[in-house]
Amino acid sequence: MEAFVNNSLSIFVDESGDFGAYNHITPYYIITMILHDQSMDISEQVRNLDAKVRSLGYGEKFAIHTAPLIRREEIYANEPPNKRRALFASLFFFAMRCPIQYRTFVFEKKLFDDAFLLEGQMAKVLSSFIRDNLAFFQKFDDVVLYYDNGQTELNRILNFAMSTELSTYSYRKVLPIDYKLFQVADLICTLELLDLKCEHGELSRSEQLIFHSKRELRKQFIKPLQKKMFPA
Numbered sequence: 001m002e003a004f005v006n007n008s009l010s011i012f013v014d015e016s017g018d019f020g021a022y023n024h025i026t027p028y029y030i031i032t033m034i035l036h037d038q039s040m041d042i043s044e045q046v047r048n049l050d051a052k053v054r055s056l057g058y059g060e061k062f063a064i065h066t067a068p069l070i071r072r073e074e075i076y077a078n079e080p081p082n083k084r085r086a087l088f089a090s091l092f093f094f095a096m097r098c099p100i101q102y103r104t105f106v107f108e109k110k111l112f113d114d115a116f117l118l119e120g121q122m123a124k125v126l127s128s129f130i131r132d133n134l135a136f137f138q139k140f141d142d143v144v145l146y147y148d149n150g151q152t153e154l155n156r157i158l159n160f161a162m163s164t165e166l167s168t169y170s171y172r173k174v175l176p177i178d179y180k181l182f183q184v185a186d187l188i189c190t191l192e193l194l195d196l197k198c199e200h201g202e203l204s205r206s207e208q209l210i211f212h213s214k215r216e217l218r219k220q221f222i223k224p225l226q227k228k229m230f231p232a
Helices: 041-057 066-071 081-096 115-131 154-166 180-200 203-213 214-228
Strands: 008-016 028-037 100-108 142-147 170-173
Touching: 008 154, 008 180, 028 115, 028 180, 041 081, 041 180, 066 081, 066 180, 066 203, 081 170, 081 180, 100 115, 100 180, 100 214, 115 154, 142 154, 154 170, 180 203, 180 214, 203 214
Parallel strands: 008 142, 142 170
Antiparallel strands: 008 028, 028 100
């Protein structure tokens, strides 16, 4: 289902966190936007990723979800670390080979007394990002927002920012299994959260089994990925 139209910009959005009260387990709310000029074909990269996923024993229609992969949950419960790392790496290298850019927004929940203040700040930041880069967005005949409606609050914020700053845009509800770039947004949210953990603490046992050390995580995944960041 990854068929796109030329001169359109796809924006795939995923999040990590929730709008509940601050606690030490979920101290951040992270939003990642993947920007893809649809005139730049990624069908070969998609085929290569599908082939790699099949070689690891997963079916044709399979969505990589990085958080349970790392924590050895859900479908990954009985998978050894090396296989889970290989699956994570396959999605990472897919992202690196695709002609995409990304921007991640991090909000420290402890700075906001309630969810309404957090929502307001998110709307302000996302609107400012679009406004500050309006010349880029206006190069396209259409801007298409892809989100899975995972959180009603974020859905509302995204549509507010897009409708306020852009004269026209389209919205698509997405299933992760249908779009690899949505899975990449999930991957980047996870890596951003891991980078924050590296700054302020240590990796968990589950994270060490996949990435081995903070140094290796940053060297092999986080720093290379940052080359894809949309310029400030």
